[in-house]
Amino acid sequence: MVKNIINVRKLSKVFDNSLRAVDGITFDVRQGEIFGFLGPNGAGKTTTIKMLTTLISPTSGDAKIFDFSINKSASAVRASVGVVPQEFTADEDLTAYDNMLLMADLYGVSRTIAKTRIVELLSLVELSNAAKRKVNTYSGGMRRRLELAIGLVNHPKVLFLDEPTLGLDVQTRAAVWTYIEKLKKEYKMTIFMTTHYLDEADSLCDRVAIIDHGKIIKIDTPKNLKDSLGGDIIELKIENERTNVSDLLKKITGVKNVKKNGVEYRLKVKSAETLAPKLITMLTSKGHKVTKLSLSKPTLDEVYLEYTGRSLREEQSNSLDIMSMRRTQRLSRS
Numbered sequence: 117m118v119k120n121i122i123n124v125r126k127l128s129k130v131f132d133n134s135l136r137a138v139d140g141i142t143f144d145v146r147q148g149e150i151f152g153f154l155g156p157n158g159a160g161k162t163t164t165i166k167m168l169t170t171l172i173s174p175t176s177g178d179a180k181i182f183d184f185s186i187n188k189s190a191s192a193v194r195a196s197v198g199v200v201p202q203e204f205t206a207d208e209d210l211t212a213y214d215n216m217l218l219m220a221d222l223y224g225v226s227r228t229i230a231k232t233r234i235v236e237l238l239s240l241v242e243l244s245n246a247a248k249r250k251v252n253t254y255s256g257g258m259r260r261r262l263e264l265a266i267g268l269v270n271h272p273k274v275l276f277l278d279e280p281t282l283g284l285d286v287q288t289r290a291a292v293w294t295y296i297e298k299l300k301k302e303y304k305m306t307i308f309m310t311t312h313y314l315d316e317a318d319s320l321c322d323r324v325a326i327i328d329h330g331k332i333i334k335i336d337t338p339k340n341l342k343d344s345l346g347g348d349i350i351e352l353k354i355e356n357e358r359t360n361v362s363d364l365l366k367k368i369t370g371v372k373n374v375k376k377n378g379v380e381y382r383l384k385v386k387s388a389e390t391l392a393p394k395l396i397t398m399l400t401s402k403g404h405k406v407t408k409l410s411l412s413k414p415t416l417d418e419v420y421l422e423y424t425g426r427s428l429r430e431e432q433s434n435s436l437d438i439m440s441m442r443r444t445q446r447l448s449r450s
């Protein structure tokens with residue numbers, strides 16, 4: 117039987133008496149799943165994580181983690197969750213090892229246990245060799261991995277990851293994915309993560325919620341969300357086209373929608389594999405020669421666009437700009 121480990125009920129956060137950053141969200145997270153929280157900048161993702169990890173208190177509503185209410189049993193919640201925040205938190209002037217020791221102390225983990233655990237965790241994120249180096253000598257990828265290790269120091273049952281791979285290169289992102297999957301498989305951890313990378317959400321998450329303007333728009337498995345768009349996409353081109361074939365294409369059973377972008381046709385169809393051969397036969401019989409034909413399944417990008425009216429790709433580059441701007445400011449201060 118599926119057991120829910122996080123129950124969120126009508127949770128809201130209003131800032132400055134007017135900004136409804138999180139607006140009455142209700143959902144459950146199942147034991148052992150990787151649950152993805154997707155949404156544009158300012159959608160309310162970080163605010164939700166901060167409430168669920170008791171860093172800030174809700175304006176109204178409640179959430180339970182292992183039956184502990186975030187309103188009534190904040191310290192019990194804190195003891196059972198780990199959090200890897202969006203911003204780096206490690207102390208630059210300390211070594212990775214000392215940063216972890218400090219965090220273990222904060223969580224009340226005994227020194228004896230902490231020492232073994234830290235060695236284990238630093239090895240998990242492949243930082244053993246750099247354990248005694250100060251964090252200010254670390255690369256961005258090393259910092260992210262250290263943050264992940266820090267978030268695990270109290271051996272949490274539930275881990276919150278806020279943009280764990282933002283700004284990382286492709287290789288390091290893939291490495292972080294591997295750790296996240298390992299935590300799920302080997303430690304049976306429940307993972308709640310936000311991300312701007314839809315390919316990441318698609319391959320890692322068991323279920324995703326799309327949030328916008330503080331409200332949950334959709335929750336489902338990536339597969340169901342993609343299927344909900346109701347079809348595949350076929351793109352085709354015709355050699356030396358003399359007449360527009362849109363009307364011809366629209367008449368074929370299974371074709372839902374035809375758009376022409378320049379010389380290319382873009383069709384939304386029920387099933388691309390079954391329809392493609394029929395399309396070619398029909399067009400050839402009418403004297404048209406197909407010079408390009410490509411089939412694609414909808415991606416989470418398209419799902420996201422459908423439900424929020426925006427593309428996350430632009431957002432992603434904005435966030436990266438902001439990150440690099442912050443880094444420049446930090447460097448110019450020091």
Ligand SMILES: Nc1ncnc2c1ncn2[C@@H]1O[C@H](COP(=O)(O)OP(=O)(O)OP(=O)(O)O)[C@@H](O)[C@H]1O
Nearest residue numbers: 131132135137155156157158159160161162163164
């Ligand atoms: N302490 C605060 N005081 C006032 N407004 C806040 C505060 N924290 C967040 N907000 C506002 O609440 C809204 C939601 O912010 P939040 O950080 O939760 O968004 P997010 O979904 O995490 O965005 P991003 O993708 O950029 O990380 C934003 O409009 C933000 O400006």
Ligand SMILES: [Mg+2]
Nearest residue numbers: 161162163202
């Ligand atoms: Mg955020």
